[in-house]
Ligand code: DGT
C-alpha cells in the first residue's frame with residue numbers, strides 16, 4: 001500500500017488543529033499542529049520516505065518535536081492516527097466547515113453549534129436567513145450579515161482545492177498508475193492542466209488495451225475513499241482528502257481530441273466548435289470530422305491544425321484572447337520556470353522566517369537562482385518582531401559578510417516595508433535609500449474604503465525608493481477577499497513611474513491573479529514573480545507563480561526577474 005502524500009498528512013494535521021480549536025483546546029497545542037501542517041505541506045521531500053528511512057529525520061524539521069514526530073510517522077506509515085479518529089468521533093460531520101467562514105472563529109462556531117444546533121454550512125445559512133444568529137449573545141445584526149457573506153467563500157473553499165495540493169495528489173496518482181501494465185499514454189486534463197489556481201476535480205485520461213485492468217488498478221490507489229461510479233471506460237472515485245478523480249480510457253486515435261476536449265475550458269471548447277462549424281467540420285472528444293471521416297484526433301496539435309490553428313498552451317484556454325492572438329500569429333511564448341533568475345521576496349529568522357539568511361541563500365542557489373532579496377518585515381508588524389532602522393542596518397551588515405563568502409550568488413539588501421494605515425511608509429526615506437530593493441505592502445487597515453487604500457498605495461509608489469508593490473490585493477484564495485483597491489489606477493501609476501508589481505507565488509495568494517497580470521502587461525508594467533518564502537521549502541512556490549503568469553499570457557520579457565540583477569536594476573524607476 002502506497003504511503004500518504006505530504007498534502008494528505010498536512011490535511012490530517014490541519015484537521016486535528018481545527019477540531020482542537022473548535023473544542024477550545026490550549027491555543028499553543030493548536031498552533032503546534034497548524035505549524036506542523038504548514039511545515040509538512042511546504043516540504044518537497046516526501047515525509048513518508050523520510051520516515052521509512054529513519055523516523056528521527058523528522059526531528060530536524062522546524063517546529064516538530066518528539067511527540068509530533070511520532071504522530072506524523074504513524075500517519076505516514078498507517079494512513080491513520082488514533083488521536084484523529086478519536087477527535088472526529090467527538091464532533092458531528094460537517095461542523096468543522098463552519099471554521100472556513102471568514103471571521104467565524106472556533107469560539108463563535110462552537111456557540112452556533114451549541115445554541116442553535118447548526119452542524120453544517122447549509123444550516124448556518126438557514127439560521128442567518130431566519131435571523132436566529134443575530135439573537136445570540138455577542139453576535140448581532142452586523143455579524144450575521146458578515147457570516148452570510150462569508151458563507152459563499154466558505155462553500156467554495158470546501159468544494160475546490162488549491163492547485164498546489166491537487167498537484168501533489170495528481171503526481172502520486174501518476175506514480176501509482178505507472179505500475180499498471182499496458183498503459184500506452186496517460187495525462188491529466190481539466191482545470192489542473194490549465195493551471196487554474198483552484199481545482200474542482202481531477203480528470204485523468206489513459207490509453208490502454210485493457211480498461212478493466214486499468215480501472216481495477218486505479219481503484220487500489222491508497223487515497224481512494226469510495227468508488228462513485230464505474231462503467232466500461234469511465235470511472236469516478238472520491239479520495240479521502242475530498243477530491244474527486246475521473247478516469248477515462250480513450251482510443252489511441254482519439255487521445256489528442258479527448259485531451260483537448262477534457263482540458264477545456266468549456267468556454268474555449270465552445271469557440272472551437274463554432275470555428276469547426278464555419279469550416280463545415282465537427283469536433284468532439286473523438287476527433288475532428290469531415291462528414292463521417294475522422295481527419296484528426298491522435299494528437300492535440302493535429303486537432304488544432306485541422307481547425308487552422310496553432311497549438312494553444314493549456315494555460316491560455318479560457319476564451320479570452322487566445323484565438324485572436326492565434327489568428328494574428330502573435331501567441332506569446334510563455335515564461336518558464338527555468339527563465340527565472342532570482343527571488344525578490346524572501347524572509348529569514350530576523351522576522352518570521354524559519355531559516356537563516358545564509359540558509360535561504362544557499363537553498364536558492366541550489367535551485368539554480370543567482371540572487372535573492374531578503375525582505376523581512378518592518379517594525380509595524382510587531383507581532384513577528386519587524387525591523388526598525390537599526391536592526392535593518394545590522395541585518396545588512398550580516399548580508400555583506402555572507403555575500404563575501406558566496407561565489408556566483410548575490411543577496412540583495414531588501415525590506416518589506418509596511419504601508420501605514422494613515423498613509424506613509426514604516427521606515428524613513430534615508431534608510432530605504434540604502435536598500436537594493438524595497439517591497440511595499442499592506443498588512444493593516446485592510447478594511448478601509450477603496451479611495452483610502454488606493455491613495456495609500458499610489459503614495460507609496462510615488463516614493464522614489466520603493467521598487468515593487470507586493471501581494472497587491474491581499475486576497476487569500478477561498479479565505480479572505482481582496483481588499484478594496486483600484487487596481488487599474490495602481491497599474492497606471494506603476495507604468496508611469498517605472499515601478500514593478502508582484503505576483504506573489506504562494507499557492508494561497510497567487511496575487512496578482514491571471515487577469516491582473518494580463519492588464520499589467522498591457523500597460524508595460526513588469527511583473528515580479530516572488531515566493532514570499534518563510535522557509536527553505538517555501539522557495540518551491542516559484543513554479544506556482546510561473547503557472548499563474550503563464551495564464552496571464554506573460555512572456556519572459558514581461559517578468560522582471562528573468563533578468564540578471566544588474567539588468568533588472570537598470571529598469572527600476574524608469575519612467576514611461
Ligand atoms: P473544475 O474541475 O471545476 O476545476 O474545472 P474543469 O475545467 O476541469 O471542468 P470539468 O472537470 O467539469 O470538465 C473537464 C473539461 O471537460 C472541461 O474543462 C471542458 C470539458 N467539458 C465538460 N463538460 C462540458 C460541456 O458540457 N461542454 C463542453 N464544451 N465541454 C465540457
Ligand code: CA
Nearest residue numbers: 190191201202
Ligand atoms: Ca476537473
Ligand code: CA
Nearest residue numbers: 201202203246
Ligand atoms: Ca471532471
Ligand code: ZN
Nearest residue numbers: 345347416532
Ligand atoms: Zn513577505
